[in-house]
Amino acid sequence: MNKAPIRVAVTGAAGQIGYSLLFRIASGAAFGPDQPVIIHLLERADEKVMAALQGVCMELEDCAFPLLKGLVPTSNPDEGFKGVNWALLVGAQPRGPGMERKDLLAANGKIFTGQGNAIAKNAAADVRVLVVGNPCNTNALIAANNAPGIPKERFFAMTALDENRAKSQLAKKASVDTTAVTNLAIWGNHSATMYPDFFNTKINGRLVPEVISHREWLEKDFISTVQQRGAAIIKARGLSSAASAANAAVDTVRKLVTPTPAGDWFSVAVHSDGSYGIEKGLIFSYPIRSNGKDFEIVQGVPLNDFSKAKIAATENELKEEKSLVADLIKK
Numbered sequence: 366m367n368k369a370p371i372r373v374a375v376t377g378a379a380g381q382i383g384y385s386l387l388f389r390i391a392s393g394a395a396f397g398p399d400q401p402v403i404i405h406l407l408e409r410a411d412e413k414v415m416a417a418l419q420g421v422c423m424e425l426e427d428c429a430f431p432l433l434k435g436l437v438p439t440s441n442p443d444e445g446f447k448g449v450n451w452a453l454l455v456g457a458q459p460r461g462p463g464m465e466r467k468d469l470l471a472a473n474g475k476i477f478t479g480q481g482n483a484i485a486k487n488a489a490a491d492v493r494v495l496v497v498g499n500p501c502n503t504n505a506l507i508a509a510n511n512a513p514g515i516p517k518e519r520f521f522a523m524t525a526l527d528e529n530r531a532k533s534q535l536a537k538k539a540s541v542d543t544t545a546v547t548n549l550a551i552w553g554n555h556s557a558t559m560y561p562d563f564f565n566t567k568i569n570g571r572l573v574p575e576v577i578s579h580r581e582w583l584e585k586d587f588i589s590t591v592q593q594r595g596a597a598i599i600k601a602r603g604l605s606s607a608a609s610a611a612n613a614a615v616d617t618v619r620k621l622v623t624p625t626p627a628g629d630w631f632s633v634a635v636h637s638d639g640s641y642g643i644e645k646g647l648i649f650s651y652p653i654r655s656n657g658k659d660f661e662i663v664q665g666v667p668l669n670d671f672s673k674a675k676i677a678a679t680e681n682e683l684k685e686e687k688s689l690v691a692d693l694i695k696k
């Protein structure tokens with residue numbers, strides 16, 4: 366094992382997603398089985414929270430993970446992001462029952478301006494940032510616009526949980542393994558407007574509408590099940606998704622640092638370059654491919670009128686969120 370350790374910051378490290386995510390990172394699930402890691406655990410400067418964070422660190426130590434080369438628990442963003450190659454921004458105020466994401470914008474805007482700044486000041490030159498904390502697209506937009514010197518293409522927001530949820534629903538309906546489902550793009554915002562494009566998704570290499578003939582189920586039940594899954598889990602558990610969200614963060618990192626299998630794509634929200642007519646600069650989920658280092662937005666995916674209308678709706682929501690945080694976005 367000759368690789369030098371990379372530094373990975375996780376914010377909200379004492380929270381429920383953190384409690385799953387940190388152990389998966391330390392085990393090698395995200396960055397690979399031969400990649401040592403030093404984990405920076407950033408939390409709020411609150412006595413109780415910092416005590417809980419110490420407990421998490423003790424448990425991480427007690428796993429004796431071979432790849433874990435250091436822990437940096439802190440409430441100081443400068444220390445939290447010092448020299449980090451990846452920053453996973455999980456910490457935010459989670460959505461509770463009945464709370465709309467727009468209510469969260471104001472509360473979270475401040476966190477992400479500060480963290481964008483601290484990342485720009487302290488992180489390694491190759492830093493990449495994945496925002497999980499909701500509303501994650503707009504939080505990523507705020508962080509990216511407050512991190513001078515870091516290319517905006519290095520900021521991502523997580524839609525892999527939506528992709529995984531959609532894959533599972535389709536696999537269940539078609540009675541196939543989830544691995545049979547490929548080319549599933551989530552378009553737009555990680556919110557109830559997000560569009561899981563089943564028209565271009567494949568099951569064992571065949572387009573979904575050829576395999577699942579129940580069109581009404583696809584256009585209505587499938588889409589709304591995926592869109593409302595987060596709310597359904599809050600209702601059932603009394604808490605928002607945690608282990609599945611951590612798993613999706615691991616999937617996102619792994620897919621960005623690993624070449625995408627030929628012909629396939631995956632979902633993550635990235636800085637829009639105007640592809641598919643989406644407003645430039647929005648953090649928008651697209652079909653993405655990676656060569657293990659850089660990513661590209663897959664071009665030429667056919668979109669019918671149904672898809673175009675859904676994508677326009679989610680784009681409009683992101684434009685609206687952007688307008689609500691306009692004062693936090695530097696020109």
Ligand code: NAX
Nearest residue numbers: 377379380381382408409456457459460498499526605610
């Ligand atoms: P928790 O409330 O369990 O944990 C959040 C943690 O963040 C807390 O420990 C809190 O002290 C910490 N925190 C708050 N402000 C901070 C700051 N400025 N710096 C560092 N730490 C800070 O929430 P959890 O269930 O872990 O969820 C975290 C975020 O993920 C929420 O915003 C949630 O809405 C979001 N999610 C995003 C998903 C996605 O697919 N993008 C899905 C799951 C989840 O809902």
